[in-house]
Amino acid sequence: MNNPLPATRRYFEDLHLGETIELGRATVTREMIFEWAREFDPLPFHLDEEAAKKSLLGGLASSGWQTGALTLRLLGESFLNGIATAGGLGFSDLKWKKPVMVGDTISATATIAGLRRSSHHPERGILMMDLVVTNQKGDEVMTMSLANLVEAREPAAQEPAS
Amino acid sequence: MNNPLPATRRYFEDLHLGETIELGRATVTREMIFEWAREFDPLPFHLDEEAAKKSLLGGLASSGWQTGALTLRLLGESFLNGIATAGGLGFSDLKWKKPVMVGDTISATATIAGLRRSSHHPERGILMMDLVVTNQKGDEVMTMSLANLVEAREPAAQEPAS
Numbered sequence: 001m002n003n004p005l006p007a008t009r010r011y012f013e014d015l016h017l018g019e020t021i022e023l024g025r026a027t028v029t030r031e032m033i034f035e036w037a038r039e040f041d042p043l044p045f046h047l048d049e050e051a052a053k054k055s056l057l058g059g060l061a062s063s064g065w066q067t068g069a070l071t072l073r074l075l076g077e078s079f080l081n082g083i084a085t086a087g088g089l090g091f092s093d094l095k096w097k098k099p100v101m102v103g104d105t106i107s108a109t110a111t112i113a114g115l116r117r118s119s120h121h122p123e124r125g126i127l128m129m130d131l132v133v134t135n136q137k138g139d140e141v142m143t144m145s146l147a148n149l150v151e152a153r154e155p156a157a158q159e160p161a162s
Numbered sequence: 163m164n165n166p167l168p169a170t171r172r173y174f175e176d177l178h179l180g181e182t183i184e185l186g187r188a189t190v191t192r193e194m195i196f197e198w199a200r201e202f203d204p205l206p207f208h209l210d211e212e213a214a215k216k217s218l219l220g221g222l223a224s225s226g227w228q229t230g231a232l233t234l235r236l237l238g239e240s241f242l243n244g245i246a247t248a249g250g251l252g253f254s255d256l257k258w259k260k261p262v263m264v265g266d267t268i269s270a271t272a273t274i275a276g277l278r279r280s281s282h283h284p285e286r287g288i289l290m291m292d293l294v295v296t297n298q299k300g301d302e303v304m305t306m307s308l309a310n311l312v313e314a315r316e317p318a319a320q321e322p323a324s
Contacts, residue, residue: 039231039235040231040232040234040235041238042239042243043238043242043243043249045249055248055249056249063234064249064250064252065230065234068230069201069202069227070202072227073201073204076202076203076204076205077204080205081205086217086218087207087218087258087261088226088227088258089257089258090255090256090257090258091256093252093254094252094253094254094256095251095252096250096251096252149218
């Protein structure tokens, strides 16, 4: 899992509005669900198959935060590790639209939805991404918008002092 | 970590707008940061102390998603495991305001910011919570708003059919 950075990284100027990145896929196993739930989300319906069947989820499903962390890993492997990211700023409007059931394979797509220079740091830009995560049937299971700070090749041109 | 549900759970009707819940604290160790980063967020500045020092973070810091997952665990232990939660719906406006550095101790507070009946399921309600996570100096490191589905003791009164 320890991916060295590629020799050629993309900088802020190399990113394009509307660019779409396929982030690959991950299959959620029973062991992954139990392990995550024990550590981070110890609710009965993530820890016990009988409790899960009786719950709103209708069966064993991953914690929504686990789906988020798996998506982060896909995003890192397929995109963030190849750009000059300086870290995440936050995200908005995360929605868990359907449960991710045991055995499901999720895949994710990121679309570059915004690119602007940082107002505080002329040598960096802010990258906005829309993420859509689907299951193997094509149903959307999670959507979110994410903001990331990316280093630029050249500082932004300064406004003339007024 | 496997906390059984308490014998007496609180239902939707037992929750109060403005109620504030202290969620306890967690200390972020070097091993926790490396372990998480290897599995979910393998960026150099989460995996290597020298790279971390040169990064915007200024030193080894946890992945923002790790801070989120630790907060989820605190929320589960101190609150969600004691109410009749049916699962999370999503969240909005997550902001990482300051990095969580190695050795920092985070603590979190949840405030009940909204309570309304589900329009689709009269036997459930939607709980909105504002979460504030601070470090040991009292600086805010993460804020977010979270929506959770909670079972009610009694179905909502039905509107007369028009």
